[in-house]
Amino acid sequence: MSVRDPALVVRGLRKTYEAGTAPVRALRGVDLTVRAGEFVALMGPSGCGKSTLLHLLAGLDRPDEGTIALDGTRIEDLAPQRLARLRRRSVGLVFQFFHLIEHMSALENVALAALVAGARPQEATARARDLLDQLGLLDKARELPAALSGGQRQRVAIARALANRPTLLLADEPTGALDSDGAAEVLDLFRRLHALGQTILMVTHSREVADGAQRLVRMRDGRILLDGEVTSGSIEVPAELRAASGPWARP
Amino acid sequence: MNPGILAVARAELRAGGRALVVLGLLAGVVGGLLLGATVVGDRTASAYSRLVQDTGLDDARAYLPADLPEVTAGFAGLPGVEESWTAYAWIAQIEGPTLQYTAVVAGPERPDDLVDPVIVAGRAPRVEAADELLVGEPLAAAAGLRVGDRITLRMLTLRQVARFDVGFGTPEGATRRMTVVGIGRMPSWTGPLGDSMSTPAFAAQNAGAAGGRSGFARLAYTGDPVADAQLRDDFVAALAASYVGHPRPLLVGNYVPEVPVFPTTETDPAVAASERVLRLGLWGFALVVALGGTAVLGQGLMRHHLRGGADQRVENALGLTAAERAGARVLAALAGALPAAAVAGGITLAAGLLEPIGSQARFEPEGGFRADWPVVLLGVPAVVLVFLAAAAATAAWAGRGVATLPVLTRHRSVRWAVRWPALFVGLRLALRGRALPGGASGLPTLAAGAGIAVTVAGIVASTMLGASLQRLVDTPARYGFTSDLTIADARDSEMRALAADSRVAALAEVETGRVTLDPSRSRQVDAYAHVAIKGDVPISLVSGTLPTGPGQVALGARVAAREEKGIGDTVDVLSSDGVPARLVVTGVVVPQPERGAPLGEGLLVTPDQLGQLFRQPLASAHLVAEPGQAASVYADIADRLEVHLPGMPPEIDTLAGLLRLPEILALVLAAVAVAGLVHTLVGAVRRHTRDAAVLAVLGATPGQVRAALGVLAGTTVLPGVVGGVLLGLGAGRVLWWQVASETGVAPDVAVPIWPIILIVPAVLAGAAILGALPALRLARTPVARSLHTA
Numbered sequence A: 001m002s003v004r005d006p007a008l009v010v011r012g013l014r015k016t017y018e019a020g021t022a023p024v025r026a027l028r029g030v031d032l033t034v035r036a037g038e039f040v041a042l043m044g045p046s047g048c049g050k051s052t053l054l055h056l057l058a059g060l061d062r063p064d065e066g067t068i069a070l071d072g073t074r075i076e077d078l079a080p081q082r083l084a085r086l087r088r089r090s091v092g093l094v095f096q097f098f099h100l101i102e103h104m105s106a107l108e109n110v111a112l113a114a115l116v117a118g119a120r121p122q123e124a125t126a127r128a129r130d131l132l133d134q135l136g137l138l139d140k141a142r143e144l145p146a147a148l149s150g151g152q153r154q155r156v157a158i159a160r161a162l163a164n165r166p167t168l169l170l171a172d173e174p175t176g177a178l179d180s181d182g183a184a185e186v187l188d189l190f191r192r193l194h195a196l197g198q199t200i201l202m203v204t205h206s207r208e209v210a211d212g213a214q215r216l217v218r219m220r221d222g223r224i225l226l227d228g229e230v231t232s233g234s235i236e237v238p239a240e241l242r243a244a245s246g247p248w249a250r251p
Numbered sequence B: 001m002n003p004g005i006l007a008v009a010r011a012e013l014r015a016g017g018r019a020l021v022v023l024g025l026l027a028g029v030v031g032g033l034l035l036g037a038t039v040v041g042d043r044t045a046s047a048y049s050r051l052v053q054d055t056g057l058d059d060a061r062a063y064l065p066a067d068l069p070e071v072t073a074g075f076a077g078l079p080g081v082e083e084s085w086t087a088y089a090w091i092a093q094i095e096g097p098t099l100q101y102t103a104v105v106a107g108p109e110r111p112d113d114l115v116d117p118v119i120v121a122g123r124a125p126r127v128e129a130a131d132e133l134l135v136g137e138p139l140a141a142a143a144g145l146r147v148g149d150r151i152t153l154r155m156l157t158l159r160q161v162a163r164f165d166v167g168f169g170t171p172e173g174a175t176r177r178m179t180v181v182g183i184g185r186m187p188s189w190t191g192p193l194g195d196s197m198s199t200p201a202f203a204a205q206n207a208g209a210a211g212g213r214s215g216f217a218r219l220a221y222t223g224d225p226v227a228d229a230q231l232r233d234d235f236v237a238a239l240a241a242s243y244v245g246h247p248r249p250l251l252v253g254n255y256v257p258e259v260p261v262f263p264t265t266e267t268d269p270a271v272a273a274s275e276r277v278l279r280l281g282l283w284g285f286a287l288v289v290a291l292g293g294t295a296v297l298g299q300g301l302m303r304h305h306l307r308g309g310a311d312q313r314v315e316n317a318l319g320l321t322a323a324e325r326a327g328a329r330v331l332a333a334l335a336g337a338l339p340a341a342a343v344a345g346g347i348t349l350a351a352g353l354l355e356p357i358g359s360q361a362r363f364e365p366e367g368g369f370r371a372d373w374p375v376v377l378l379g380v381p382a383v384v385l386v387f388l389a390a391a392a393a394t395a396a397w398a399g400r401g402v403a404t405l406p407v408l409t410r411h412r413s414v415r416w417a418v419r420w421p422a423l424f425v426g427l428r429l430a431l432r433g434r435a436l437p438g439g440a441s442g443l444p445t446l447a448a449g450a451g452i453a454v455t456v457a458g459i460v461a462s463t464m465l466g467a468s469l470q471r472l473v474d475t476p477a478r479y480g481f482t483s484d485l486t487i488a489d490a491r492d493s494e495m496r497a498l499a500a501d502s503r504v505a506a507l508a509e510v511e512t513g514r515v516t517l518d519p520s521r522s523r524q525v526d527a528y529a530h531v532a533i534k535g536d537v538p539i540s541l542v543s544g545t546l547p548t549g550p551g552q553v554a555l556g557a558r559v560a561a562r563e564e565k566g567i568g569d570t571v572d573v574l575s576s577d578g579v580p581a582r583l584v585v586t587g588v589v590v591p592q593p594e595r596g597a598p599l600g601e602g603l604l605v606t607p608d609q610l611g612q613l614f615r616q617p618l619a620s621a622h623l624v625a626e627p628g629q630a631a632s633v634y635a636d637i638a639d640r641l642e643v644h645l646p647g648m649p650p651e652i653d654t655l656a657g658l659l660r661l662p663e664i665l666a667l668v669l670a671a672v673a674v675a676g677l678v679h680t681l682v683g684a685v686r687r688h689t690r691d692a693a694v695l696a697v698l699g700a701t702p703g704q705v706r707a708a709l710g711v712l713a714g715t716t717v718l719p720g721v722v723g724g725v726l727l728g729l730g731a732g733r734v735l736w737w738q739v740a741s742e743t744g745v746a747p748d749v750a751v752p753i754w755p756i757i758l759i760v761p762a763v764l765a766g767a768a769i770l771g772a773l774p775a776l777r778l779a780r781t782p783v784a785r786s787l788h789t790a
């Protein structure tokens, strides 16, 4: 895989939830390509399907229609086992509420991801220590999550998501539960990771946070509405988008 | 009161009223089971004492010589006697195909509340009817007598009675036609009471032909054990003194003990042993129900109140104190108090329909429904109070630390030696899943673990108890019954004939005399010696060796326990012929009891030693037949000798009646254990669905997630199970030791290895199967829902 190859290619993705009385059409045909090394911010009103999209990309749920290619591998029809293995290598997930395992220290939480992926214990610990060091949390390695601040917890969660060097880092409102300092901390970390070549797809409700990304994608009602480069405070809408009626972002 | 409390209580009711009612119902069921067990336990444990009360069981009872009217006349005036009845006694043969004797007691002027059997069938004989007979239950069972039967009694003369043991030919007294009008129940139908009762009219008709007199007394007990013992000693001494100056009476001698018995103070050992088994069973049941119920109820309340943890944080911010917050929740919990009271009361009353458990039912003086009002009136409010207290405690627990930061222990890393992530994660979740802020607390987990341990211990202990009981009942040698037939009267000619009989494998003459053990305490026991005539009639040895020479003795197991004597100790005895001896204990035995003596009573000496102690010991014989020949030997000699098929002594019979109990208990406990395990397993999985989702996000395969949850669940319950097995092995040993020493048999416990090895995995497997479905459903919860990321 060369640097120019897309890390993620999504075509015609549809997802309908059959909950309660009326079916909810969460995704109504999403097309999206993320090139390797890109830092994409995904914005949109509440309920427009951002989290649903992320779950499908991570292989935690199945689309009703459409295709997803991660690193060139089609994942929509994979068996749960294969999906799980692919997830280890290719996807790191970060959530708004961290979701660290409360009974494990920061170090163990990070190493757990490597262990699940089949790393040897010493190797997993070494990698976890290394990551925590890079993220400035080595002195907190032995703390339980409850003893960390929100920003610190989210950094541990990011370290965990990075433990297996995933192709794609998916983050669902990673700053949503943090104050402005914490949010800045996390955003700064994402930018550093981006600089190192990490591909990132980040959902956010904050325009400020989105401004830290390289490209901004807007969703509404289960569809991609807008897609463009971020230029200090505004989106530079590409000419193709202005012209095209359908989804943009075809490579 | 802070009006905020009422507002919070109302809100709690609105939000969780239904859950509180359900929890109240659960508390009612648990409380009802406990109270019901108390009711049944009470009824069972009190059956004997209520029968004692209802039958006016006498405090003291003595054989009085028929030929010494002065002794009988003085009986009412003996020290301590408040009330007395001196009856006549007749020994008579009941005409029929086998040799069956009865001792009939009758006499005028019986006080209403003294020796008045409870009628279980038919009616009491009419005072003026000389031909009506009330038959005791044991005789009715042994002779197959029923109400309405007409029987013929052939009475023995006084002279024949005195020679009862050495043989007397056919009865020479009067013949009486009698009608069985009722079957009577007494705590015990032995000794001077005989085994059937007739009327004052019968006494008037036959007084001249009486074979003996029986004295029954109500003593002026004060309730002070020391004073009461003194009273009995004085009574014994005065009774003995009333014989002095008269020629030695005909009837009193080796055959009839001079020492009176004290029925109300000497509980039948058969009763005591089975009561102990029953009480242990009920205690075990109650303990398990209490612990299991507390665990489940506590967890339920805890979960209920943890759900409102955020509310408490808000209330705290609004200025409600911890006590006020808990108080509001107690007010809300009142919604559950009514159902708790109703259900507990209902179950408790319904338990009044149950008869005493097992063999104790034969002591129940009043059949049918029996409402135990004290238990209802005290127990039901107690259940409600405990429920409210539990609500308060769990609310306080859930609301603790909402204002302050939790204290966090610094975390020690495990060695990463554990290679398998599922194992590591499962272990970690199980071992650290406690005492975390807002998370599941360690208390319910601990309670559940203790509940499982006690339940498993109960299963193991009752299995051991059941196996030990079964072995005892199945092995007559364990209770001393080593012969096939016993012959009451070992005449030389008969012994020679039997020894020559090829169907007889072994024959021993058993010589018996009464000795007073530790003379200062006037405790009488039988001394036995075995003289082998043919082959070897074995003797049940519990420990040590049999006596081999003069000066040696093997004590009955009960005597050894009571006198606190072991191998190597010495005992002082005084024979009824007045010969003292000091004997060294060589072993402990279970002698085959003579004349219905309790199991483990008596002591065994060599024939030489017995010869030194007694001028003329009684002689009976124990016979071991060749396989399959016992019945034919019996048939040949039953018409001319008083021969008994040993059957089963009452102690063992009573225990045999309880054989099902440990099995039922083990089954009930197994069901409780399975329920508790399922609850714990599912609860453990439920508490960790979020962690399972995190594992899935990290790329754990569904199999790995399930394995981690499996390890988690296993680790949660395993300590309880292992601890329970160990606890049960110890408890079973102690329990059986208690029962065995109460019964007077060898106390070594039977450990049914295979059932114990199998039952625990079976219970675990049952729990795993039943818990698998809900656990798997939980494990399949969509990740998005578990992580609330939608």
Ligand SMILES: Nc1ncnc2c1ncn2[C@@H]1O[C@H](COP(=O)(O)OP(=O)(O)OP(=O)(O)O)[C@@H](O)[C@H]1O
Pocket (backbone or CB within 6 Å): A017, A018, A019, A024, A025, A026, A044, A045, A046, A047, A048, A049, A050, A051, A052, A053, B784, B785, B789, B790
């Ligand atoms: N498991 C589910 N069952 C039923 N409906 C669901 C489920 N998950 C999401 N939905 C619905 O699908 C739609 C899209 O939800 P989604 O979580 O993707 O929105 P979102 O863009 O992440 O919103 P927010 O910004 O509030 O997080 C919503 O209408 C939501 O109610």
Ligand SMILES: [Mg+2]
Pocket (backbone or CB within 6 Å): A050, A051, A052, A172, B789, B790
């Ligand atoms: Mg969302």
